[in-house]
Amino acid sequence: MQRFKNKIALITGGTNGMGFATAQQFIQEGGKVIITGRSETTVKNALSNLGENASGIVSDAGNMKDLMRLQEEVKKHAEQIDVLFVNAGYGRFAPIEHVDENHFDELFNLLAKGPYFTVQQIVPLMKTGSSVIFNTSIATDIAMHSFSVYSAAKSAVQSFIKTFALELTEKGIRVNGISPGHIKTNIFNNTGLSAEQIEHAVQDIISTIPLKRQGEPSEIANAVLFLASDEASYIHGAEIKVDAGISVIR
Known part of the structure; x- marks a missing residue:
């Protein structure tokens, strides 16, 4: 299949895991x-x-200076972006009593502020x-x-799907999201474990998954x-769960 012939995708956090798998498949499809x-x-x-x-572009999705330079960096490679996969992120986890301001700000900068301003900067390069x-x-x-x-x-990002879908409708840009379950990625690499x-931790998680396995990054890329x-041309403002049913089967 060549669904994306003559199309250009920008994938943040595309060096590994779900982002890399998506990049591979996008290229395979033209x-x-x-x-x-x-x-x-x-x-x-x-x-x-x-x-x-x-x-590629070296850019930290949690760094405001890098975010404000992103549009100009992208223009060095392409005049137009057809697909934007806002994917960059990692996890840092701690019980409430151990969370400090640095932990809080780090995750909100990367996972909420980063996606918001990534879209803000790239939308001018996107067309109907x-x-x-x-x-x-x-x-x-x-x-x-x-x-x-x-x-x-991540709940903030979930909200962006709805509000951005509303605002970008007039530009003819569809906005959706995927909600991954437990996928084989490096999400634990920054936890200090x-x-x-x-x-x-992974084995404990697998025991709770209905299909008794972690998902593959390629399964997220498929979604x-x-x-x-164009197969999803009438899907707008939606979030697709790719989680082996864990969010509904417990």
Whole structure:
């Protein structure tokens, strides 16, 4: 299939996990991608695997200076963006009594402020028929221990889907979201947990998932590409759960 021939996607946080898998599939279906990442090393590594139809920008989605430069950086690679996957993020988790201001601000800057101003900066490069897709989380539907700040920040993104859909309708830009369940990514890398602790946490999580396995990044990419495609031309202001049913089967 060549659903995205002559189309260009901007994928924030596209150096690994769900963002990287989406970039791979977008290219496989005829498109070109621009990915962002916080590290020059990870951006270069991703580009070496994605090939000639990918370009990259070193940009921190939680840094306001980088966000305000994003439009100009994107223009160095493309005059127009057809698909924007607002994906960049990671998790940091702690019980209420251990959360400090730095923890709170770090997650809200990255997961709420970042997506908001990413869209603000890129919308001028998007035309009628373009698509914005936010990455939310099942943490907005399920109370999870130590996820209070992460869940609240992702809930803000969930709200953006509705309000941005309203405002961008007049521009002919569709806005939707995906709500991933427990996916095989590096979400725990910034938690300070050891490899053994992370593995223990993952096994505890798997026991709660109806299908008894974590999702693959490619399964999220499938949903993103569907929302970005003409097949989803009448889907607007929606959020699709890709979570093995965990948010409804307990």
